[in-house]
Amino acid sequence: MNMNDIILKKRDGGKLTQAEIQYFVKGYVAEEIPDYQASALLMAIYFQKMDKEETFELTNAMRYSGDNIDLSGIKGIKVDKHSTGGVGDKTTLIVAPLAAACGVPIAKMSGRGLGFTGGTGDKLEAIPGFQTALEAGQFLSQVNEIGISVIGQTAHITPADKKLYALRDVTGTVENLSLIAASIMSKKLAAGSDAIVLDVKCGNGAFMDNLADAAALGRMMCEIGVAAGRRTVAAITDMSQPLGQAVGNSLEVIEAIETLKGNGPEDITELSLRLAGIMIYLGGRVKTHAEGQIMAQQALVSGAGLEKLKSFIAKQGGDTAVVDDYSRFPRASVKKDIVAWESGFVHGISAKSIGLASQHTGAGRATKEDAVDLAAGIYIHKKVGDRVYKGESLATVYGNNKNKVANAEKEAAKAFSINREKPDRPEMMKEILGL
DSSP: OOHHHHHHHHHTTOOOOHHHHHHHHHHHHTTOSOHHHHHHHHHHHHHHOOOHHHHHHHHHHHHTTSOOOOOTTSOSOOEEEEEOOOSSOOTHHHHHHHHHHTTOOEEEEEOOOOBSSOOHHHHHTTSTTOOOOOOHHHHHHHHHHHSEEEEEOOTTSOHHHHHHHHHHHHHTOOOOHHHHHHHHHHHHHHTTOSEEEEEEEESTTSSBOSHHHHHHHHHHHHHHHHHTTOEEEEEEEEOSSOSSSEESHHHHHHHHHHHHTTOOOHHHHHHHHHHHHHHHHHTTSSSSHHHHHHHHHHHHHHTHHHHHHHHHHHHTTOOGGGGTOGGGSOOOSEEEEEEOSSOEEEEEEOHHHHHHHHHHHTSSBSSTTOOOOTTOEEEESOOTTOEEOTTOEEEEEEESOHHHHHHHHHHHHTTEEEESSOOOOOOSEEEEEOO
């Protein structure tokens, strides 16, 4: 088989076979195929696209390029949850304890963040002492004992995805549905859960900025999951403004705790309960996802979700005192307020601008080698639809470097628009696919 022939075939609109796709993925991981040929094929795929069969075969080849986790030693129906990424998205920290408190085993691997803020692993490590690296046996036994464990993704899971994503990132081939779907689903399938809930973000702070594209991605990932024998549901959710009020690692963990205490912002609370409801339904605990949402609400009100979070933190070496004493989190030494320049209603908050501003503070990474400032970030005081008066604080920027905070403040200020007319609040969950 010849790599040049494969490139020419796809360039001219041909359909790649299973053997050709496997040859490419295996060869690239083994460093037998150079970057320039891999880049050429990715660009051909970007323009000529892949059909369903090609996308599934690419996902499968990437999935089996490394280890696949065996969760059969965990009792019950294991349910995983994945977000396509957004600004202020800390739902895993809320949804996982709620679902676990309702009897759904959560055995989850989460990666590091690249972009606006840290990933779930970075956020958890804002909790003093928390360990995201566990031995396989410890990981499985913890889920059997308390119903939940979240660990960092090992280097042996989907190495093809790591190499291909790094190449896509620098060759302008990220925004292709098949390549995005194969990247996400290869990791989710390799992670071993029985069912998968996908939170597909839609808006200016997401990969997909419109509903049609987000729904197309959601449908494609559901089809891949079902073809692999996994019950898969995709929820299309709003990312036209940041989710919740906190953007940044420590800030987001605090907001997640507050949400589990029943004090969370309306949007993050609604979304978390609805996602948890779907997970509880897929986990076989109820007959409908609506009943699952009611059960999740009960776990929130009773404090069972918060208690599950405490158990989870304790089991992974974290300081459970943070749940009641937020001063134990990393703290910023510099802060700057963004104030309203006129009175009216907040008409819009660009999630993308807030995300970039958060990255400027040090809360996110521009490259995977960057260190993350766990204390840095942005706290939004006024959301879309809120009344604001001239001179009132719209948001506060936090960090440990004056120049970074000043740059972040300039970027974040661009995010807000104020109007005399009160706008409608965005609908949080726009569509559910696969139920």
